[in-house]
Amino acid sequence: MDVDYLREALRQDAQLAGDPEPNLYEQVRRQKSDRRRLSAVASGLAALLVGIGVPISLNALQSSAESGQVVNSSGIDGHLGLPTRGSLGNDRTFIEAVLQLPWDVAGGVPRPETRHVAFAADLFEQRWALVAGALEDDTVVGTWFFAWAGAEAKNLRPGAQQQVALPDEPMTAVRGGNG
Amino acid sequence: MSSDQDDAFHDFVVAGSAALLRVAFLLTGDRGHAEDLLQTALMKTSRRWTHLVDREASYAYIRRVMVNTQTSWLRRPRVVESFVDVVPRLSGEPDDFHAIEGRTLPALAQLPAGMRAVIVLRFYEDLSEAETARLLGCSAGTVKSQTSRGLARLRVYFADQRASSTSHREDL
Numbered sequence: 001m002d003v004d005y006l007r008e009a010l011r012q013d014a015q016l017a018g019d020p021e022p023n024l025y026e027q028v029r030r031q032k033s034d035r036r037r038l039s040a041v042a043s044g045l046a047a048l049l050v051g052i053g054v055p056i057s058l059n060a061l062q063s064s065a066e067s068g069q070v071v072n073s074s075g076i077d078g079h080l081g082l083p084t085r086g087s088l089g090n091d092r093t094f095i096e097a098v099l100q101l102p103w104d105v106a107g108g109v110p111r112p113e114t115r116h117v118a119f120a121a122d123l124f125e126q127r128w129a130l131v132a133g134a135l136e137d138d139t140v141v142g143t144w145f146f147a148w149a150g151a152e153a154k155n156l157r158p159g160a161q162q163q164v165a166l167p168d169e170p171m172t173a174v175r176g177g178n179g
Numbered sequence: 180m181s182s183d184q185d186d187a188f189h190d191f192v193v194a195g196s197a198a199l200l201r202v203a204f205l206l207t208g209d210r211g212h213a214e215d216l217l218q219t220a221l222m223k224t225s226r227r228w229t230h231l232v233d234r235e236a237s238y239a240y241i242r243r244v245m246v247n248t249q250t251s252w253l254r255r256p257r258v259v260e261s262f263v264d265v266v267p268r269l270s271g272e273p274d275d276f277h278a279i280e281g282r283t284l285p286a287l288a289q290l291p292a293g294m295r296a297v298i299v300l301r302f303y304e305d306l307s308e309a310e311t312a313r314l315l316g317c318s319a320g321t322v323k324s325q326t327s328r329g330l331a332r333l334r335v336y337f338a339d340q341r342a343s344s345t346s347h348r349e350d351l
Contacts, residue, residue, distance in 0.1 A: 013284050
């Protein structure tokens with residue numbers, strides 16, 4: 001068997017594939033769209049899980065703001081014992097950097113001494129950080145910051161939603177994935 | 180993807196999918212798997228579309244994706260290749276196909292995925308050793324040795340087939 005014979009045989013065999021589906025492009029688009037939706041649902045589920053775990057911390061934070069108590073900035077060994085949840089919760093350097101991020105909301109600028117990182121983790125190829133803090137009128141607000149997984153804190157950007165946190169109400173976020 | 184990029188991707192699919200399907204068919208040996216492979220590869224390529232500078236780069240990229248995807252699919256335990264004596268006839272199959280002594284589909288099925296990809300790229304796509312190595316992300320030496328071993332196995336396969344065929348005719 002020489003290679004020319006092989007080439008010819010391969011060419012003949014390849015013809016058996018026939019023609020591709022005429023609507024292949026539409027199929028690819030639909031599949032891509034379906035995957036994007038699935039990814040968004042998965043991210044929403046993650047946000048829901050995050051939302052379940054966070055309100056206690058926000059509630060405690062609001063109490064601290066009302067009492068004028070200062071929250072330890074790292075949140076790890078804070079006076080209130082507020083933990084930073086998520087896989088990055090023990091990364092003190094990262095948490096400190098997140099607390100320094102510029103952050104203002106419609107109602108003003110959350111007081112720096114009340115700020116707390118309630119959640120920080122890499123989920124679904126993105127880095128998530130939920131920062132809570134109290135405004136001058138003691139309204140507690142929280143904002144999700146996002147970047148790509150593994151990003152430094154300086155690359156985090158606030159999400160579109162600036163949420164006012166009510167006690168015992170989850171702070172949720174939904175992010176679409178890359179798929 | 181912008182509208183222009185979307186149009187370009189549409190043109191790429193329309194213009195290239197027939198040729199790509201044939202490559203996928205040789206890599207998988209099955210029309211249904213070939214369609215799945217092509218569709219998956221196109222989807223992955225569409226995600227990278229904005230980074231692919233021209234048609235040639237796109238074609239090289241999707242071929243790489245097809246080879247890598249097929250290799251990963253074959254690693255899944257639920258994927259099982261079965262060897263059959265007679266290849267099922269497919270619609271559109273030329274009538275004289277079975278008269279061709281050197282059918283390659285069952286022969287290619289004997290080869291490991293990587294070796295099969297090397298044979299398809301070298302002798303169907305007519306890529307050089309260097310081009311094949313670049314596409315597969317390995318050295319030219321690896322391509323050379325895989326080619327040599329693949330051809331040797333194909334020769335053994337075809338020789339066995341000829342011997343079997345001759346013996347069968349003599350029995351008749």
